[in-house]
Amino acid sequence: MAVSPFASRSPSVAVSSPNTAIRLRAAAAQNSANEPAPSAKPLQADQELTEQLNEDVRQKYIKGGFPPFFLGEGTYAIVYLGHLRDDPSSFVAIKKIKVNAEYKDGLTMDAIREVKYLQELSHPNVIALHDVFSSKDQNLNLVLEFLPRGDLEMLIKDGDIHYGAADVKAWMGMLARGVWFCHENFVLHRDIKPNNLLIAADGEVKLADFGLARSFADPYLNMTHQVITRWYRPPELLYGARQYSGAVDVWSMGMVFAELLLRVPFVAGNTDLDQISKICEAFGTPTEENWPGVTKLPNYIPSDRNHLVPLQGREFFQRQFPTAGPVGADLLMSMCTLDPRKRNTALQVLRHHWWTAEPRPTNPEDLPRKSGGTQKMGDDLSRRGGEMDDGPFKNAARQLDFGK
């Protein structure tokens, strides 16, 4: 069944879709003589309908709640904690996009992408965008689901937190579902990494930060290869491929999987070149034999003939990731195939028999948790896509080149 865009997506209040708002507006206009309008500011008759709608949405939420209502600030946005005016217990995160010097005349690309794709996607493993409104100074505000338990990166890095194969399987399952759902709806996320995987109060992992997302490209249309944080970037993007598929997200997913198992990033290059050489070392050197056409890719760098690393087999993955078990290692291998055409799709990943093998994935509510997640969520949401949190390349953040 296809679904019309009428469906309400508001967290808990029925007044959400534009039509309802219009009806309410009409009702309010009729009653305006004896009853004050619902919004705090009295509405003027000469306000345009769109402005009125925006005002309605804006009045629905209040920034604040218990302290700290300020969740985080980054280069790109400020994140506040807010709640519905009618229901102080329904928390939301309000992401206020900063006015960017580069895009004086309009909105930043990240914000447009985020709104455009998030409003289309509604899935338990994708962060929910409840509403969008603009505030007084023409700032764009995204009302997002409040995810108080931080992100996966926080759990990976915390040595005090112990988790096992069942927990990894549960997290990977949620991640794979989220990615699969995006792909099923023809959206490429293009920035999957542990600190974009936020954790909800019930333990569900949610795919967040759609600042680099885009829809699947039409044939002959170029896409940028400067996406995905370097450590999670697949070889085809490093080689500058301009036509690619959902396989790029699957590679990132595989890297997250490996990082969950090892608790350190698996292939962490300092530069793009370093990243390529690290990938070659880890998985094998791409050649025409194991990846037909690879030499034709725009930024292909012929590797040293004397240092050809053969393609790594199943034993390598089993040895490197003993905690995943043989079946898990097999799945990881299928996600980290160099040739994107041979890489599993998200659907194939979910159809792998690892999910049904022992151990059973932990229930979301029983997964390990860590406090201090609200702050982390603020930081995660205010970061620009493809940016790193810390590390030696803090200032080497990549800018999307939209000129091409």
Next chain:
Amino acid sequence: MSSKNGIARRDEDEVCPVCKSSRYLNPNMQFLINPECYHKMCESCVDRIFSSGPSNCPVAGCRKTLRKNRFRKQTFEDIGVEREVDIRRRVMQVLNRREEEFDSKRAYDDFLEQREEIIANLVGRIDVAKTEAQLQQYATDNMQSIRTNQALEAQEASSFQARMTQEQEEARLRRQAAREEYENERREMQAGREDFLSRLAAGTAADATSIAREGHKVLLKKSSARRSEEDRIRQKQAALRGTETTKRTGGPLTTADIAGAAPSADTGLVKGLRKIKTPEPEKPYDPFMGLVPEKRDYYSLQSFYPSSYLEPIRKDTRMLAGGYDLREYYSRTLFEAFAGLGCFVGEEVAQRDATSAAGISKPAATEGAAMAAVGNAAVNENTA
């Protein structure tokens, strides 16, 4: 033990009804009975008659076949009591339902009454065949629950036993501690007094009153310090005991815990049993969490569509090497072509109005899950 001795001592001239030998001639004579017919005979008779296998009861008029291994010593002097106790034990072992298994107190009482009736029937030899058949039927039907309840009883008995021995041990320790404490106090008192006397002897007469007061004070202080110290130890021990007991009794087994203990709740002999809810077996993990992959209502997707527009891509190794997948394009194009079919705005509006009128609203996530199999409206613009 005592009953055996009692019997032996009382009846000096007791005579075995089978071999007629008397206790006078054989002081070590012991009588045995068989619960089959409860006829009494001496040990040597049992050995003599039944050693070579089952045989008939030697008592005149009783034709019961008896086996040697069932012979045992009599517990009660009155053979009727002995028999009733045996019957009672046997019935209780089969009808061993517990109070928590019943819906109500009334049902449990009914059950107890029924059990007493059955016992009375067997003891009074009324409808024996029918009652026995009932009992037999019940035993086979409820084998599992009978066994679990027996295990529970055994467990309770053993834990009771353990508690009793523990309490006794504790009481012994307490007594010992009290004795030592008294002993210590007495010794200290003695020592204090001696010290006091020696100081009095050494000091001058003027100091006498002050020394006396001081000595008294020291004694008092000592005893109060000791008392508080003892209190502390006692409290510690109590706390320790508390944790021990909770540890030991942690997780008491109940009939409800045992899944499938009684599949037949109200069938057969016992009525009013509580329905036992077996916990729903955990569903196998669904990687898709209820969504149906590749669900298409109006079309089926092929892996190849001839098109001159797409032909160059199929040959372009560079594009293909980047992983560009035409199947993704097919799937999106077809989805977009059919999007909106089966979408009836009127119905949706009516539904939405109904829910908003009732004030019911649901979180976006569940709504999303319901519609997620196919996804929302397609995203068909291209950026970058």
